[in-house]
Amino acid sequence: MNFSNLAESRYSVRAFKDKAVEDDKLQIILQAARVAPTACNRQPQRLYVVRSAEAIARLSGVTRFTFGAGTVIVFTSKVGEEWKNPFTEEYHTCEIDVSIVCTHAMLQAWELGIGSCWVGYFDPDKVRLALGLPEDEKIIALLPLGYPADDSKPASGHYANKPLESMVKYL
DSSP states (O other), X not given: OOHHHHHHHXXXXXXXXXXXXXXXXXXXXXXXXXXXXXXXXXXXXXEEEEOSHHHHHHHHTTOSTTTTOSEEEEEEEETTOSOBOTTOTTOBOHHHHHHHHHHHHHHHHHHTTXXXXXXOOSOHHHHHHHHTOOTTEEEEEEEEEEOBOTTOOOOTTTTOOOOGGGTOOOO
């Protein structure tokens, strides 16, 4: 599959089969995340692979947005390792860097036939406590992974993208 087809066909999967993501495929996904670019190659990301039934239950106890997936990757950024723009205190790249890393994982998963759903709707303090994550890491995203259920389909409106003219300006 070429990149355009991959990017256009991928959608947020919110229902998964009861089939585990194989270790070798998980390693391919994690490798894609590992090689993602980050500002000044600081690599502030940390990835927590939640796979045990106990850990999945703890995570599912604090967010309903695991969608029954047997694997969830929690993406965090180590505070202080991200690049900071010297011209403004307001521009730190932790969310940007980790978003790029998460996108690499998400798209690699799709190429392997594994669905995902980028989740940002969670209470970071509850997730931290449920999984015992370090205080010096900012939780950026959850990525449930698994094989899409037979009745899985894109949400209504998924393909209703704005036209390029509404977002692109040539200078």
